[in-house]
Amino acid sequence: MSTARLESRQAVSINVNLAQTYQTMDGFGTSEAFQRAVTIRRLSETEQRRALDLLFSMDKGAGLSILRNGIGSSVDSRDDWMNSIQPRNPGGPNAEPKYVWDGSDSGQLWVSTEAVHTYGVKTIYANAWSAPGYMKTNGNDANGGSLCGVSGASCSSGDWKQAFANYLVQYIKYYAAANVTITHLGFLNEPDYTTSYASMRSSGTQAADFIKVLRPTLDKANMTSMIINCCDTMSWTAMNGMLGQMRSVEPSLGVITGHSYTSSATSQLSTRLRTWMTEAADNNGAWTSAWYSNGGPGEGMTWANNIYSAVTSGNVSAYLYWVGAQDRPSTTNSKMIRVVDKKVDPSKRLWAFANWSRFVRPGAVRVGASGSGVRTSAFRNVDGAVAVQVINSGGERAVTINVSGGSFVAANVTAWVTDNTRDCNVIPVTVDAAGKASGNVPSRSMVTFVLRQAPTLQA
Secondary structure, eight states: OOHHHHHHSEEEEEEEEEEEEEEEOOEEEEEOTTTHHHHHHTSOHHHHHHHHHHHHOTTTSOOOOEEEEEEOOBSOOSTTOOBOSSOSOOSSTTSOOOOOOOSSTTTHHHHHHHHHHTTOOOEEEEEESOOOGGGBTTSSSBSOOOBTTSTTOOOTTOOOHHHHHHHHHHHHHHHHHTTOOOOEEEOOSOTTOOOSSBOOOOOHHHHHHHHHHHHHHHHHTTOTTOEEEEEEESSTTHHHHHHTTOGGGGGGOSEEEEEOSSSOSOSOOSOSSEEEEEEOOEEEEEOOOOSSSSOOTTSHHHHHHHHHHHHHTSOOSEEEEEEEEEOSSTTEESEEEEEETTEEEEOHHHHHHHHHHTTSOTTOEEEEEEOTTSEEEEEEOTTSOEEEEEEEOSSOEEEEEEEESSSOOEEEEEEEEESSSOSSEEEOEEEOTTSOEEEEEOTTEEEEEEEEEOOOOOO
C-alpha cells in the first residue's frame, strides 16, 4: 500500500498518554456452566481441540483469560442443571456433611484443566447460582428463596450460613485436589431476579451477613488468598443499591460483579474495588456470524463496541460473555461458538473478543488515548507493550499513533484487524524513527495495534 493512497484517506491522529492511568485489567472470559462444557467434551478430539483453541489460544482464537464455572446446587441430573456436591440434607446445618464428588462437575473440571494447563489461564471464577434447596427458605434451589439465617430469612431447619460456607470451601478443595486452583469465589448470581432454574434472592444486607461468615471460613481453611466476588446482579446499576448496604464488608471483598441484561456496564459502580462485567449476551436474536450487517445486537462489531463502552466508561477490569460453546439451542446468539452436527462454528462475537483479549492481557493498565472520528483505547501491558484499540464505524481511515508521557519510543509495531472478511488477521503497519506508528483502519472494522520498544541492551 503506497503512502499516497494512505494519506488520501481521512486521517486520524491518535495520542496515547502513558502518564494518564485508569484501571488495571484482569482479562476477558466466558462460561461453560449448566453442562455447556459437556457439549465440548462429547465432540471428537479434533473438534474438542478446535473449540478449546477458539476460546483460549493466543494465536488460533480469542485468547480468553478468565473461565467462570457454576457451582451446582441441583439434586436432578437432567440436562442444563448443575449437580450439587451435597444433594441431600445431611440432617441439619450442624450435622456431619455428606459430600459427593463425581470428578466431572458437569464437564467443567475438564474444561478448567485444559484452560489452566494447556493454555495458561490463571483466573478461574467459581460462582454459585444458589445454595442447595434444603438450605433455603423455599426448600428449592430454583424459584428464588433466600439462604436460611440471613437477615429476614429464618427457617425452622435452622441457620445454614456456616454450612453453605463450608460447602463452598469443599468445592474449592475438590478442584485443588485435581490441580486446578480456583482464584475467585462468588455465592450469588442475579440475586435481583427469580428464575425457574437455580436462583437465590438476596439484598445487600443479606449478602453482607453471609460474607461475615464466608471470609473467616475461607481464612480458617488456609484460603486467605481467595478473592470473594459479589454479587452478579442481573442489572449492572442494581449493584449500587446492594453496595449501599454492604459498606461494612467491602474490606472482605475483592471484586464487585454485575451483568448487563437490564442495564449495561456503561457507568462506574460506587466502589473503590475492581469491577467485573461477568455476564452479557444476545439471548434473543437469531444466530448470526456477521461482523457488521445492520448493527444488530448479535453482530461482532456490536460486541466490540459493548466491550469498549464497559472498559472506558464503566471502568471494568474484566468483561465476560455468557457462554463460550453450546449446541442447544443453536438458533440464538447466547454463545460465541455454536456446535452443529458435532462441528464447531465460531461467530464474529468471538473474534471481537480476540481483538481485545489477545492484546490486553491480565495486569495491563488502561492509559489515556484520544483520536477523533474513531473509538480509541490504549493499555500498557506488564511486558511493556502498548496495545491500542481502534474501532472505526465510518469510512476507511489512515491513522498515526504517537505515544507520550514517558520514555517509551516504539521500535516496532504490529496490527490485527477483524471485519466482515477477516478474523483477527495481521495487516501492514509501519513505524518511523521517532516511534510514530502509521496504518490503515478499514471501514466497519476493529484494529488493534501493538507497539514495542527496542530490547534493552545488556552491559
